[in-house]
Amino acid sequence: MDQTPLEPAQTQALTPMMAQYFEIKSVNPGYLLFYRMGDFYELFFEDAEIASAALGIVLTKRGKHLGEDIGMCGVPIHAANDYLNKLIKLGHRVAICEQVEDPKEAKKRGSKSVVKRDVVRLITAGTLTEDDHLDARKSNFLAALAMVRHGETDFALAWADVSTGETFTVDLSADQLQDELARVDPAELLMADATRQALVERHLFAPAWAGITHAAPAESFDSETATASLRAAFPIGIFDPTALSRAARAALGAVVAYVGESQKGVGIALRAPVADGSSRHLAIDAATRSSLELHQTQRGLQRGSLRQVIDLTVTAPGSRLLSARLAAPLADAVAINERLDAVGLLAEDTMLSGRIRSDLKSVPDLARALTRLALDRGGPRDLASIGKAVGAAVALAGHFTRLSDAPTVLARLARTLAEAPVQMASELALALDDELPLFSRDGGFVRRGYDATLDDERALASATREVVAALQARLIDETDVRSLKIRHNGVLGYFVEVPAAHGTKLLEEPHRQVFIHRQTLANAMRFTTTELAELEGRIAKAHDAALQIELTIFARLREAVLGRTDALRQLADALAELDVTAALGHLAATRSYARPEIDTSLAFAIEGGRHPVVEDMVQAEGHSFVANDADLSGAEDIGGGRLWLVTGPNMGGKSTFLRQNALIAILAQMGSYVPATSAHIGVVDRLFSRVGASDDIAHGRSTFMVEMVETAAILNRATRRSLVVLDEIGRGTATFDGLSIAWAAVEALHETTGCRALFATHFHELTSLAKTLSRVSNVTMKVREWEGEVVFLHEVGPGAADRSYGIQVARLAGLPEPVLARARQVLTVLELRSAGTASSSQKASVLDDLPLFAHQPAPKPVVHDPVLAALDAVRPDEMTPKQAIEALYELKKIRDDARRS
Numbered sequence: 001m002d003q004t005p006l007e008p009a010q011t012q013a014l015t016p017m018m019a020q021y022f023e024i025k026s027v028n029p030g031y032l033l034f035y036r037m038g039d040f041y042e043l044f045f046e047d048a049e050i051a052s053a054a055l056g057i058v059l060t061k062r063g064k065h066l067g068e069d070i071g072m073c074g075v076p077i078h079a080a081n082d083y084l085n086k087l088i089k090l091g092h093r094v095a096i097c098e099q100v101e102d103p104k105e106a107k108k109r110g111s112k113s114v115v116k117r118d119v120v121r122l123i124t125a126g127t128l129t130e131d132d133h134l135d136a137r138k139s140n141f142l143a144a145l146a147m148v149r150h151g152e153t154d155f156a157l158a159w160a161d162v163s164t165g166e167t168f169t170v171d172l173s174a175d176q177l178q179d180e181l182a183r184v185d186p187a188e189l190l191m192a193d194a195t196r197q198a199l200v201e202r203h204l205f206a207p208a209w210a211g212i213t214h215a216a217p218a219e220s221f222d223s224e225t226a227t228a229s230l231r232a233a234f235p236i237g238i239f240d241p242t243a244l245s246r247a248a249r250a251a252l253g254a255v256v257a258y259v260g261e262s263q264k265g266v267g268i269a270l271r272a273p274v275a276d277g278s279s280r281h282l283a284i285d286a287a288t289r290s291s292l293e294l295h296q297t298q299r300g301l302q303r304g305s306l307r308q309v310i311d312l313t314v315t316a317p318g319s320r321l322l323s324a325r326l327a328a329p330l331a332d333a334v335a336i337n338e339r340l341d342a343v344g345l346l347a348e349d350t351m352l353s354g355r356i357r358s359d360l361k362s363v364p365d366l367a368r369a370l371t372r373l374a375l376d377r378g379g380p381r382d383l384a385s386i387g388k389a390v391g392a393a394v395a396l397a398g399h400f401t402r403l404s405d406a407p408t409v410l411a412r413l414a415r416t417l418a419e420a421p422v423q424m425a426s427e428l429a430l431a432l433d434d435e436l437p438l439f440s441r442d443g444g445f446v447r448r449g450y451d452a453t454l455d456d457e458r459a460l461a462s463a464t465r466e467v468v469a470a471l472q473a474r475l476i477d478e479t480d481v482r483s484l485k486i487r488h489n490g491v492l493g494y495f496v497e498v499p500a501a502h503g504t505k506l507l508e509e510p511h512r513q514v515f516i517h518r519q520t521l522a523n524a525m526r527f528t529t530t531e532l533a534e535l536e537g538r539i540a541k542a543h544d545a546a547l548q549i550e551l552t553i554f555a556r557l558r559e560a561v562l563g564r565t566d567a568l569r570q571l572a573d574a575l576a577e578l579d580v581t582a583a584l585g586h587l588a589a590t591r592s593y594a595r596p597e598i599d600t601s602l603a604f605a606i607e608g609g610r611h612p613v614v615e616d617m618v619q620a621e622g623h624s625f626v627a628n629d630a631d632l633s634g635a636e637d638i639g640g641g642r643l644w645l646v647t648g649p650n651m652g653g654k655s656t657f658l659r660q661n662a663l664i665a666i667l668a669q670m671g672s673y674v675p676a677t678s679a680h681i682g683v684v685d686r687l688f689s690r691v692g693a694s695d696d697i698a699h700g701r702s703t704f705m706v707e708m709v710e711t712a713a714i715l716n717r718a719t720r721r722s723l724v725v726l727d728e729i730g731r732g733t734a735t736f737d738g739l740s741i742a743w744a745a746v747e748a749l750h751e752t753t754g755c756r757a758l759f760a761t762h763f764h765e766l767t768s769l770a771k772t773l774s775r776v777s778n779v780t781m782k783v784r785e786w787e788g789e790v791v792f793l794h795e796v797g798p799g800a801a802d803r804s805y806g807i808q809v810a811r812l813a814g815l816p817e818p819v820l821a822r823a824r825q826v827l828t829v830l831e832l833r834s835a836g837t838a839s840s841s842q843k844a845s846v847l848d849d850l851p852l853f854a855h856q857p858a859p860k861p862v863v864h865d866p867v868l869a870a871l872d873a874v875r876p877d878e879m880t881p882k883q884a885i886e887a888l889y890e891l892k893k894i895r896d897d898a899r900r901s
């Protein structure tokens with residue numbers, strides 16, 4: 001244990017340890033340095049201040065540097081993971097600096113010499129591999145954004161989940177950046193300073209990136225250097241870096257460099273990159289993702305998101321794949337139908353899907369275990385996980401044998417499962433014990449009977465323990481101390497212990513020839529003997545020998561596993577895909593979802609559609625969800641898809657109806673059945689949904705400004721194949737401006753874009769557009785008025801609402817009655833005025849008081865009352881009875897006079 005104090009600097013010279021600290025710190029800028037000292041990681045100077053504040057641990061001092069106190073705080077090794085987790089979640093990066101030699105070696109160089117230390121690993125949000133740090137059901141991506149300029153500016157994004165090895169690249173134009181990053185949702189984003197600056201200048205740097213972005217040196221984005229490093233990182237033959245664009249090469253190069261640097265020479269375990277062309281996917285922009293609450297609600301919660309409702313997977317990798325599919329539904333009818341065929345079979349054959357799901361439950365996270373082994377960070381439990389996964393795959397493959405005509409996807413999965421490396425798995429099952437330690441260095445993980453030499457060494461070790469017992473019995477006999485015991489602890493090793501009362505006996509002749517005193521405690525005395533020391537040596541040797549054999553076996557098994565990396569990765573993919581398929585089948589079967597008909601038409605015909613999340617909530621409250629139809633189907637020859645104008649009262653269910661149709665499109669295209677009785681959807685290329693406004697105060701944009709920027713994006717980017725779902729465009733400004741903008745937007749969507757669209761509005765004037773625009777129809781959310789109350793039927797029917805029932809809703813919300821009464825009064829006059837039937841006195845009496853907030857009830861005029869004034873003047877305590885009677889008469893007289901006047 002190296003506890004060399006940081007001596008107060010008498011001169012400006014550094015102590016050797018501080019010199020070492022500064023040297024290591026200077027090559028790892030931007031990282032909190034966890035500097036190993038004995039059983040602690042210590043942090044110094046500013047790092048200590050940051051960590052103590054972030055972790056709530058005590059900031060102490062340790063010596064001085066340049067006359068100033070050196071701040072210090074430390075975390076114990078055994079609890080370091082928890083502290084690391086906290087720091088990483090707060091966006092910090094940590095360099096782990098270990099002692100890389102035995103302190104005894106350092107001592108040999110002189111008593112003042114410092115133990116050699118080096119950084120063995122950089123821990124950052126995007127490069128985590130341990131289960132302790134990772135969310136099992138979430139991918140953890142490190143992304144790098146590269147920018148190259150040659151006339152036009154090109155961008156590319158590369159991203160990798162270091163824990164599973166999955167790696168992707170995509171080329172992007174400037175206007176795709178925000179959407180793609182919202183899809184990938186990286187834990188850490190790298191870019192060169194110049195790129196960041198250029199993005200900021202062009203208003204392309206999204207505020208959400210600030211917390212996850214780290215600067216990477218420009219050199220690591222060099223596409224030429226990258227070519228060489230990529231060739232080294234990925235096996236030739238599987239991947240050719242020159243097939244990538246310059247930008248993609250640069251981005252991938254930066255990912256590889258950063259991962260390599262973070263693992264400090266242990267190597268990188270990434271899979272051959274997949275070019276993830278965004279044209280394969282249904283494009284969903286960042287605002288749509290957040291408005292539809294796909295992965296989390298707008299308040300950042302999992303509960304209430306679409307994912308939470310549809311994720312019935314039973315394994316963590318399955319859940320990650322489902323999440324990825326939800327983030328990137330397909331845009332290719334053939335591929336979607338292939339997925340649906342597989343889901344369909346499992347939805348119908350509930351026996352089969354039940355068996356599959358029950359077998360999958362015990363399948364461990366193969367991909368992450370494999371990566372840990374590849375990075376030499378894995379232990380016996382990772383080996384066992386792999387064996388278990390292979391074993392389960394074989395059992396799962398068995399379920400498919402009776403299927404004669406399996407859908408393409410299931411047939412492919414069944415083939416991969418059947419090809420699982422069974423022999424390797426049986427070897428693992430033979431070798432590994434049932435109870436396993438976390439680390440191989442702890443030993444005791446090889447099953448008895450697997451290796452004869454190991455069994456011999458173990459027998460020797462336990463035999464020597466029996467010899468210890470025999471020695472104890474002999475020593476008791478020889479000394480006649482019945483309470484003599486041979487014990488063991490970490491400091492002394494084996495020793496003889498006798499109660500204090502007998503200690504002196506052993507210090508005297510003849511026993512002092514045999515017993516060597518080691519320690520005196522309050523009530524015991526400890527000794528050793530030459531024989532015991534020898535025995536201890538033999539036990540340690542046998543134990544060491546056994547451990548060495550176990551480590552060799554571990555290394556061999558690890559090599560065998562890594563030799564099958566490709567097959568195992570494919571197996572991991574297949575298991576995850578099977579889980580997703582079975583989960584979607586289960587979802588379809590248990591929630592009455594229907595298979596959507598997917599083709600390349602411009603159809604969008606939903607019968608009995610439901611909102612998957614609101615349905616759950618409404619049902620939980622004991623109500624039933626009202627299903628609604630939508631038909632936006634169009635055709636090229638009539639100019640495109642249809643546009644429904646949805647009017648209706650507040651709280652009537654407009655937003656729910658709009659959102660449910662967008663969600664049905666997403667579910668259908670990710671290859672899931674949908675909450676409807678039937679659905680026919682011509683593949684949508686882009687989905688835009690603006691339901692529910694949000695401020696972007698952090699970005700200095702008002703609600704209205706955000707709405708206009710987003711509307712502009714839709715009008716500029718939507719195509720005939722798109723689905724646009726818009727809620728109350730134009731409400732954030734003056735009525736006429738808002739109405740005009742909404743009016744023009746509907747016209748543009750109808751005349752120019754021709755996309756399928758739902759447009760909810762409170763501007764009832766818009767409904768007259770249905771008369772002039774051929775593909776526009778009016779629908780309304782039905783309500784019934786009952787005893788002055790409004791009853792929401794949540795039912796969509798043809799026609800236009802004539803009123804919004806805003807005041808009734810305000811009443812439900814608890815607005816004070818006087819305000820409601822006044823609102824009713826104003827509303828009546830406004831309605832009469834717009835109908836041109838208000839009388840002049842109505843206009844004068846109410847409208848003069850507009851705008852609304854000028855209507856506070858006028859204070860009552862202060863009327864001078866002479867009786868009250870006279871009464872005020874009366875001083876009863878100062879009056880005689882006679883005066884009192886006179887005052888009474890006077891008051892009555894004043895009252896009578898006042899009445900007369």
Ligand SMILES: Nc1ncnc2c1ncn2[C@@H]1O[C@H](COP(=O)(O)OP(=O)(O)OP(=O)(O)O)[C@@H](O)[C@H]1O
Pocket residue numbers: 614618624625626627648649650651652653654655656657794795
């Ligand atoms: N189809 C439905 N069946 C049953 N309940 C529904 C249905 N649609 C909506 N609701 C219920 O009505 C509530 C209000 O719905 P929603 O937010 O869609 O109304 P809205 O018309 O958009 O209101 P606003 O115009 O005030 O935003 C929902 O939270 C839900 O509880």
